[in-house]
Structures are given as structure tokens and as C-alpha cells.
Amino acid sequence: MSFSIGENIGPYRIIEQLGQGGMATVYKAYHAALDRYVALKVLHLAFHEDSTFTARFQREARVVAKLEHPNIVPIYDYSEHEARPYLVMKYIEGDTLKARLNQGPLTSKEIEDVVNSIGSALGYAHQQGILHRDVKPSNVMIALDGFMYLADFGLARIAQAGESTLSSDSIMGTPQYISPEQAMGKKDIDAGTDIYSFGVMLYEMVVGQVPFNADTPFSIIHDHIYTPLPLPMKVNPNVPEPVQRVLLKSLAKDRLDRFESIEDMMSAFKDAWTEAGVPMKGTSITMRATSLKGESTVLKTKKTAPADETIPAKPSTAKKRSLWTWVGAGLIVVLCGCVFLAALRSFNANPPEAPTAVASVIAVTNIPPATLSPTLPQPTRDPGPTPINVSPEILSAQEMVNKNPGDPNAHMQLALALWDANEVRPALEELAQAANLSGPKNKEFFVKAAQEFKKREAWVPAAGMYLRLVQSYRVQDVPKDIENDFHEAIYKSTEQKDMPLFVFFERIDNIDLTLGYVARGRYALFNGDVADTKTQLANAEKLKPDMYEVIFLKAEFELKAGSQATAKNILLSLSSDLGAPEWLRIMAENKLKTTP
Numbered sequence: 363m364s365f366s367i368g369e370n371i372g373p374y375r376i377i378e379q380l381g382q383g384g385m386a387t388v389y390k391a392y393h394a395a396l397d398r399y400v401a402l403k404v405l406h407l408a409f410h411e412d413s414t415f416t417a418r419f420q421r422e423a424r425v426v427a428k429l430e431h432p433n434i435v436p437i438y439d440y441s442e443h444e445a446r447p448y449l450v451m452k453y454i455e456g457d458t459l460k461a462r463l464n465q466g467p468l469t470s471k472e473i474e475d476v477v478n479s480i481g482s483a484l485g486y487a488h489q490q491g492i493l494h495r496d497v498k499p500s501n502v503m504i505a506l507d508g509f510m511y512l513a514d515f516g517l518a519r520i521a522q523a524g525e526s527t528l529s530s531d532s533i534m535g536t537p538q539y540i541s542p543e544q545a546m547g548k549k550d551i552d553a554g555t556d557i558y559s560f561g562v563m564l565y566e567m568v569v570g571q572v573p574f575n576a577d578t579p580f581s582i583i584h585d586h587i588y589t590p591l592p593l594p595m596k597v598n599p600n601v602p603e604p605v606q607r608v609l610l611k612s613l614a615k616d617r618l619d620r621f622e623s624i625e626d627m628m629s630a631f632k633d634a635w636t637e638a639g640v641p642m643k644g645t646s647i648t649m650r651a652t653s654l655k656g657e658s659t660v661l662k663t664k665k666t667a668p669a670d671e672t673i674p675a676k677p678s679t680a681k682k683r684s685l686w687t688w689v690g691a692g693l694i695v696v697l698c699g700c701v702f703l704a705a706l707r708s709f710n711a712n713p714p715e716a717p718t719a720v721a722s723v724i725a726v727t728n729i730p731p732a733t734l735s736p737t738l739p740q741p742t743r744d745p746g747p748t749p750i751n752v753s754p755e756i757l758s759a760q761e762m763v764n765k766n767p768g769d770p771n772a773h774m775q776l777a778l779a780l781w782d783a784n785e786v787r788p789a790l791e792e793l794a795q796a797a798n799l800s801g802p803k804n805k806e807f808f809v810k811a812a813q814e815f816k817k818r819e820a821w822v823p824a825a826g827m828y829l830r831l832v833q834s835y836r837v838q839d840v841p842k843d844i845e846n847d848f849h850e851a852i853y854k855s856t857e858q859k860d861m862p863l864f865v866f867f868e869r870i871d872n873i874d875l876t877l878g879y880v881a882r883g884r885y886a887l888f889n890g891d892v893a894d895t896k897t898q899l900a901n902a903e904k905l906k907p908d909m910y911e912v913i914f915l916k917a918e919f920e921l922k923a924g925s926q927a928t929a930k931n932i933l934l935s936l937s938s939d940l941g942a943p944e945w946l947r948i949m950a951e952n953k954l955k956t957t958p
Contacts, residue, residue, distance in 0.1 A: 365389055365404055371443045374402060374450065390453060399453040400438060404446055406875060419447050426515050429490065433483040435503065435513040454511055459502035463566065473567050476502070477628055479510035484560060485624040487515065488553045495551070497559035498539040499566070537582040538562065538572045542615050545583040554617030557627055561612030561620075564631065569594045569601055573613065579866060587615070602638030605631070755779040763792075770800035774811055781818065793823060803834050809844070816851060822858050825851035825865050832873055850945045852877060853911055856884040876906040880915050887915075887922060895919055910942045914950065921957065930957055 365387070369376050374391035380401065381388045389402040405419075423440040430436070439450035459476065462468070468476075480502055484494060494501075494515055503511040541558035543551055566572045573592050574585035591613050594601040608630045614620045621627040759776035766772045773796035780789035793811070800807040812827035828848040832840055840848075852870060855861050862885065871878035883898030899919055902912045917932035936942055936950040 365402070365443070365446070365448075371402065371448070372441060374400060376402070391450075393450075401451045401453045402448050403451060404443075404448040406871075423449060425492065429487055429492065429515060431483050431486045433479045433509075433511055434487065434515060435511045451513075452511075454503045454505050454513075456503055456505040458500050459504060459510070459563075460499035462504060463499055467570065468567050475508070475510055476563070476567065477631060480512050480560065480563075481624055481628040483512040484556050485628070488556070488624060493551065493553065494556050494559075495544070496536060496539075497556050497563065498536050499563060500536075502563075537579040537586075538575055540583060540586055541617070542587045543617060545586050552617070553623065554620050557612060557620050557624060558617070560624065560627070561609060565594065565609050565613065568605060568609075569598045571597065580864070602634070604634035604637045608634045753779065753783045756783060756785075768799060770796040770804070770807055771810075773799060774807070774814075778814055781815075781820065790823065797827070797830065802830070805831060805834050808834065812847065812851070816847065821851055821855040822861055822864055825855040825861075828852070829865060829869060829873075833869075837873065846943050846945075849877060849911060850943065852881055853884065853914075853946075856881050857888050859889060861885060876902050876909055877911065879905070880909075880911045884915055884918070887918060892919070892922055895922070910936070910939075910946050914946055917950070917953070921953070926957060930954065933957070 365371060365376055367376055367378060371391070373395055374393055377390045377392055377399070379387065380390050386406065387404045389404065391400050391402045392398075393400050420440065423437065427437040427440070435454065436452050437449055438452065441448060441450075462472070480497075484497070487494065492515065494512070496514060497512075501512065501514045503513050505511070539559045539562045541551070541555040544555055562572060574582050574589065576582050576585060591610060594606045594609050595603065608627070611630070612620060612627055621630065756776070756779045759772070759779040762772045763769075763776050773792050777789045777792035777796060780786075780792060796807075796811070808827050808831035812824055812831055815821075815824035815827060825848075828844070828851045831844060832848050835841075835844075852865070855865060867878050867882055870881050879898045879902035883895045883902065886892070886894035886898060895915075896919065899912070899915055902909070902915070906912060913932060914936060917929045917936070920926075920929035920932065933950045933954045937947050937954060939947070942950075
């Protein structure tokens with residue numbers, strides 16, 4: 363079921379792999395009949411796990427394939443190959459807007475192009491009743507000639523429409539660009555969601571950083587829901603006040619307070635910029651009033667009602683809040699409180715070995731740092747609670763940090779001293795800071811940090827550190843011993859209830875999709891969802907039935923299901939298999955001792 367280089371998939375010959383994510387792998391392919399290159403976006407096998415998916419996939423692909431706009435990457439075809447659905451899209455040679463932002467501030471001309479091109483594409487799609495749901499710079503392609511395209515309309519819509527584990531296990535959207543209603547898991551999203559995400563992009567382009575970029579994806583999501591937007595002019599004094607007003611309205615927490623449409627948002631942004639009449643951050647060119655005050659480039663087409671999705675109309679009483687809005691908000695607060703209390707109880711019950719109040723470890727899950735201009739002040743960092751148990755080791759490590767504030771190893775030693783004193787949150791704040799200071803390619807640092815937390819059997823932070831370490835390699839170059847330790851930490855961390863808040867399943871998928879299924883399945887097993895364990899186990903068995911972690915999870919599942927005899931046979935086989943990892947054989951032996 364692979365798509366191999368040189369293989370023919372229907373009329374398309376695979377040339378090279380362009381990228382891989384949690385939901386799909388992208389290949390460059392050659393279409394001989396039309397003498398052109400195309401991009402094949404191959405959805406992972408989990409999307410084919412139920413019998414109704416093929417019909418849904420075809421229906422949704424037909425809808426997005428009808429989007430005909432110069433700034434939307436077109437879908438040419440869709441099909442399946444050995445039960446793997448794939449989309450055939452225009453191949454664009456170039457780079458992403460995210461890559462361009464990483465190189466430095468945009469010019470006024472580039473910002474103008476983004477506003478016109480991507481705003482136009484979104485406006486057109488909304489007129490057709492189709493949302494994107496995942497607007498972000500990495501989904502904006504810049505061709506070699508500078509022309510811009512909005513990509514992944516197809517994947518965002520198809521994944522959302524399906525019921526597979528890959529789409530249902532995660533909130534659609536990227537933490538830094540997700541709307542509050544998406545972050546809360548609401549189903550009745552509308553154009554306001556794309557307006558918010560596009561507003562985050564504009565904020566990043568003119569202010570110099572995304573509005574929320576905490577140490578953990580969970581913290582970022584929380585900030586989008588609850589934390590007031592950092593005022594653009596406070597972060598970057600060069601932002602004109604009229605532009606700040608537009609950003610504040612675009613990024614309002616309540617979607618009813620945002621602009622009514624992308625067209626309104628574009629018009630307001632252009633008016634604000636030309637009213638200010640000054641260059642934006644890092645630019646030397648004033649936005650040209652003649653181009654921005656002129657006719658909007660949004661295509662005006664007759665609105666239709668495509669299959670299965672329309673954008674809900676906004677209520678006429680836009681400023682009035684319904685009773686249910688407040689009830690929903692109250693429920694969210696109650697639920698968050700319950701989660702916090704449950705985490706606190708779990709930690710108090712198992713302080714040295716099962717830290718569930720892991721507040722900052724997701725810094726190790728490869729959240730990219732904000733793109734900051736050298737002239738901008740760095741946002742201030744919340745230092746967190748002051749440690750209660752100040753041991754001599756903490757004082758010594760703190761002195762080292764004070765002498766060398768930019769040294770990641772000094773911060774790591776302080777993190778370890780705090781951890782050993784049961785100061786979990788301050789320890790993990792320091793660990794997150796150490797990880798950020800080390801940079802994404804500092805293998806030596808991540809090896810040391812991962813081993814230190816593994817030695818303490820702190821599996822969630824250890825898993826995060828190993829994940830960051832593995833991500834610093836090309837997949838094929840990861841040393842076997844590191845790969846083994848990574849698998850152990852991931853497998854054992856799934857026993858902790860808060861594990862998914864700090865080590866995202868999607869990031870495990872990017873490295874090893876089968877391990878991602880195993881992690882989901884074992885997490886479900888330890889958190890009372892045996893039915894989901896069965897589904898995830900079946901997904902893993904389809905891909906790598908001989909993988910030792912898959913076999914061990916099978917034994918644990920059988921034990922939970924009451925099939926002791928079957929489980930014992932599997933455990934006996936694993937415990938005596940010299941080819942199995944040592945840690946897994948030890949786990950199998952321990953399970954046997956406790957199995958009646």
C-alpha cells in the first residue's frame with residue numbers, strides 16, 4: 363500500500379516525496395498524457411477505516427474541485443490506490459509564506475499581495491459556501507514568479523467531513539492560528555473562523571509575531587479562548603492605530619464582534635493602512651494608496667448552495683448574546699476546573715512518578731518560535747509560581763542560571779533540581795526555557811535532558827524531549843538506540859491522562875504513523891475507552907502487524923477484554939523474544955507476574 367518513487371499510480375508516475383504530515387503525504391508526480399508535473403496528496407490509511415468513507419471522500423472532493431479561482435490551488439483529480447485515497451493538485455514550484463516570514467519582515471508590496479490574493483481566495487470560497495478551516499502561512503504557496511495560492515482547501519474540508527480517527531482525534535486547525543470557537547470544539551463554525559485565522563496572519567505580518575505563542579499548544583489554545591489580544595502597538599510601536607483597530611476587530615473572541623465578511627475585513631485593512639500613510643514594520647515602502655484604495659480584487663459571483671455545507675447566516679441581532687452562549691461559557695469554565703482538579707488529585711496521589719500537572723513541556727514538541735524583528739522587544743515571560751521547597755541544589759542551580767541566563771544547560775540543571783524537590787510546574791517552566799534556548803538542532807542537549815528525565819521515570823517530559831531529539835534528524839538517520847528510547851518513552855507516557863496536552867499525537871504521526879496509532883490506542887485503554895483502543899489497534903495492525911509495540915498493546919487489550927489466556931500467550935512470546943526491545947520484554951514479564 364505504498365507510493366514508491368518511480369511507481370506508476372494510475373496515469374501518474376511518482377517522482378519524489380515533497381512532504382509528510384499527520385493526515386497526508388505529498389508527492390511530486392508526472393502526468394505523461396498532459397506532459398506536466400502534479401502534486402499527489404495521499405491521505406493516510408485511517409481515512410479509509412469505515413465503509414462509508416469512499417462515498418464521502420468522492421462527494422467532498424467534487425465540491426472543492428469546483429472552486430475555480432486564480433489564487434486557489436486547483437484539484438485536477440481524485441482516486442484511490444490500494445485503499446489509499448489521494449487528490450491530484452496543481453504542482454507549484456516555490457515556497458510557503460511561512461518560509462518567507464522566517465527570512466525576515468515582509469515588504470509593503472508583499473503584504474499587499476497577501477491581502478489581495480488570499481483575501482480574494484477566501485472571499486470567493488465563502489461565496490460558494492465553503493470554509494477553509496486551516497488558514498495559516500504554511501498553507502500559502504508563493505510561486506517562483508511571486509504569484510500566491512491558498513492551498514489545502516480539499517484536505518481541510520475532506521478531513522473535517524470524515525469520521526476517521528485522524529480527523530476526530532484532533533481539533534482541525536493549527537494552535538497559533540486557530541479560532542476560539544474551533545479551539546472549543548464547536549461544530550457550528552462559519553466564515554468568522556477563517557476571518558479570525560486570516561487576522562492572525564495579518565497580525566503576524568505587520569506586528570512581527572503571532573499574538574499567542576506559549577510554551578505548549580494547550581496554552582496557546584487556552585490563550586485564544588480566554589487571554590486578551592496583546593495590543594499590536596504595545597508589541598510593536600510602529601503599528602499605526604487605525605491598523606490596530608482592524609486587527610482587534612478581526613481577532614475578537616466572539617465571532618459576532620468580528621467583520622461580517624472577508625471583503626469587509628480587506629476593505630477596512632486597506633483603508634486603515636492608507637489612512638496611516640506610513641511604512642509598516644521593517645519596510646521602506648509606504649503601501650500604495652492608489653492600489654489599496656481602488657476596486658477590491660475579490661471575485662463577485664452568484665452565491666450557490668453546494669452539497670452538504672453552507673455558511674450559516676449571522677443573526678440580525680449580532681450584538682445580543684443568547685442565553686446559550688453564557689450557558690456554554692459556564693460549562694467550559696466548569697469543565698476546565700474539573701480537569702484541573704483531576705490533574706491535581708492525580709499528582710498528589712503519585713508525586714514523584716506520575717506528574718500530571720505538566721504545564722510547559724510542549725515546548726519540546728517543535729512549536730516554531732515567533733518570527734521577531736531584531737528591533738522588537740521580546741514578550742515578557744510569566745515566571746510561574748515561586749518554588750516552596752528551596753533546596754541547596756536549587757539555590758546552586760539558580761546561581762548558575764543567574765550567571766549564565768542564556769545557557770540551556772544551566773536552565774536544565776535548575777529544572778532537574780526543581781523536579782527532584784517535587785516542584786513540578788517551576789521545573790517544567792525551566793525545562794521549557796532550556797529547550798527553547800538550546801535551539802531545535804541541539805542533539806547533545808536533548809539527549810542529556812531526555813536521559814535525565816528517563817532516569818527519573820518522568821515519562822511525559824522524557825517523551826517530549828525524545829520527540830524533539832528525533833525531529834532534529836532526518837527520519838532515516840535516527841540512531842537505533844535513540845529510536846528505541848523514543849518508543850519506550852512514548853509508550854510509557856500514554857499511561858498519564860494529560861499526556862496528549864503535552865505530546866501531540868499528530869507529531870508522533872509525522873515520525874511514525876504506526877506508533878501514533880499505538881499511542882492513541884494505549885492512551886484510550888488507560889482512560890476507559892476500550893472501543894477506541896480496538897479501532898486504533900486495528901489501524902496499527904494494518905500498517906505494521908509485526909511491530910513489537912503493536913503486539914504488546916494487543917496483549918494489554920486482551921487482558922482488558924478478559925481474554926487472559928490469549929494475553930498470556932502473547933506475553934510469554936514477547937518475554938522470550940530476544941529480538942524485542944529489552945524494556946518491552948521486562949514489561950511483558952511484569953505483566954505475566956500480575957496476570958492470574
